Amino acid sequence: MNDKEKRVAELxxxxxxxxxxxxxxxxxxxxxxxxxxxxxxxxxxEKENPEFIYPDSPTQRVGGKPLEGxxxxxxxxxxxxxxxxxxxxxxRDFDRKIxxxxxxxxxxxxxxxxxxxxxxxKYENGVFVQGATRGDGTVGEDITMNLKTIRSIPLRLKEPVxxxxxxEAYMPKKSFxxxxxxxxxxxxxxxxxxxxxxxxxxxxxxxKVAASRNLSTFIYAIGGDGESYGIDSHAEMLDxxxxxxxxxxxxxxxxxxxxxxxxxxNKWTEERPNLPYEIDGIVVKVNRYAHxxxxxxxxxxxxxxxxxxxxxxxxxxxxxxxELTV
Ligand SMILES: CC(C)(CNC(=O)c1ccc(Oc2ccccc2)cc1)c1ccc2c(N)nc(N)nc2n1
Numbered sequence: 001m002n003d004k005e006k007r008v009a010e011l012x013x014x015x016x017x018x019x020x021x022x023x024x025x026x027x028x029x030x031x032x033x034x035x036x037x038x039x040x041x042x043x044x045x046e047k048e049n050p051e052f053i054y055p056d057s058p059t060q061r062v063g064g065k066p067l068e069g070x071x072x073x074x075x076x077x078x079x080x081x082x083x084x085x086x087x088x089x090x091x092r093d094f095d096r097k098i099x100x101x102x103x104x105x106x107x108x109x110x111x112x113x114x115x116x117x118x119x120x121x122k123y124e125n126g127v128f129v130q131g132a133t134r135g136d137g138t139v140g141e142d143i144t145m146n147l148k149t150i151r152s153i154p155l156r157l158k159e160p161v162x163x164x165x166x167x168e169a170y171m172p173k174k175s176f177x178x179x180x181x182x183x184x185x186x187x188x189x190x191x192x193x194x195x196x197x198x199x200x201x202x203x204x205x206x207x208k209v210a211a212s213r214n215l216s217t218f219i220y221a222i223g224g225d226g227e228s229y230g231i232d233s234h235a236e237m238l239d240x241x242x243x244x245x246x247x248x249x250x251x252x253x254x255x256x257x258x259x260x261x262x263x264x265x266n267k268w269t270e271e272r273p274n275l276p277y278e279i280d281g282i283v284v285k286v287n288r289y290a291h292x293x294x295x296x297x298x299x300x301x302x303x304x305x306x307x308x309x310x311x312x313x314x315x316x317x318x319x320x321x322x323e324l325t326v
C-alpha cells in the first residue's frame with residue numbers, strides 16, 4: 001500500500017470510529033470541526049484517487065442522482081405487527097394469558113415505542129446492502145439510498161455478520177421544529193408531526209433531501225429467530241445488536257412482573273415530554289426466546305409482545321374544558 005492508500009484506510013477507520021461514537025453512542029470523541037477536517041481530507045484524497053474509495057466510506061452516504069421511483073422488496077422474514085393494549089386491565093389480561101400458557105417463571109423487557117417509521121436493514125458480511133420500509137409487512141419499498149444518509153445507521157458492522165434487523169427511523173423533536181420553521185419561511189406546508197416528517201423525508205427520491213433532514217434510528221429486533229445467533233433472550237439480543245454497532249434505545253428495562261411493567265409505563269408517561277424524540281407507547285415483550293417459541297404467533301403478531309398505547313393527545317379535552325367553563 002502506498003502512503004496515500006494508507007492514509008485513506010486510516011481516515012476510513014478514524015471516521016467510522018468517530019461517527020459511531022457521535023451518532024450511535026451519542027458520546028463524541030472529537031469536535032465537529034476535527035471530524036469535518038478529516039472528512040474533507042478523505043473527500044480530497046478520494047477525488048484524486050477514485051480507485052481508493054471504499055463502498056462503506058463515510059463519503060458514500062449521500063448517493064448519486066435522484067431515483068425515478070422505489071423498487072419493491074420482499075422481506076426475508078415478514079415484519080410482524082404488535083397487538084395493542086390501552087389500559088391496565090388489558091395489560092393484566094395479556095399477563096394472565098401468558099401465565100396460563102407458560103407458568104409464572106418469566107420476565108418482560110419494556111422498550112419505548114418510538115413514533116417513527118418501521119424499517120428493515122439487511123447486512124451481508126457486515127456491510128449494509130439494503131434498507132426497506134415495512135410496507136404491508138411482507139413487501140416494502142427499497143429506500144437504501146435514503147437510509148444510507150442516516151448517520152446512526154452503520155455502513156459496516158463491527159463483525160462481518162449477515163443479518164437482517166428491524167427498527168424505527170425517526171426525526172428528533174428539535175429537528176422537526178427547525179424543519180417546520182424553514183418550511184413556513186419558504187411558504188411550504190409544515191409537517192403535522194415528526195412521524196409524518198420522517199416518512200416524508202424517506203419517501204424523497206433525491207437522497208440529498210433525506211440527508212438534510214437529520215433523521216435517526218433505533219434498532220429493536222432481528223428478522224427471524226434469535227437462537228441462530230446463540231442468544232436465548234431478547235435483552236441479550238439488544239445488547240448484541242449494540243456491540244456490533246447498531247443504535248439501541250438505552251431506556252429499555254427488564255421487568256420481573258406486570259406490576260414492574262405498569263411502574264415503567266407510569267414513569268415514561270411522566271417523562272415523555274422530556275424525551276428528545278416522540279414516543280406513542282411502551283412495547284412489552286416476554287424476554288426468553290424459549291418462552292416466545294412456546295407462545296408463538298397469531299396470523300399477524302406475536303403472542304409474546306404487546307404495545308401499550310398512550311391515550312391520544314389531551315389537547316381536545318383542554319378545548320372542551322374551556323368551552324364548558326365559559
Ligand atoms: C416484536 C416485533 C413484532 C418485532 N419482531 C419481529 O418482527 C419478528 C419477526 C420474526 C420473528 O421470528 C420468526 C422466525 C421465523 C419465522 C417467523 C417468525 C420474530 C420477531 C416488534 C414490532 C414493532 C416494534 C416497535 N415498534 N418497537 C419496538 N421497540 N419493538 C417492536 N417489536
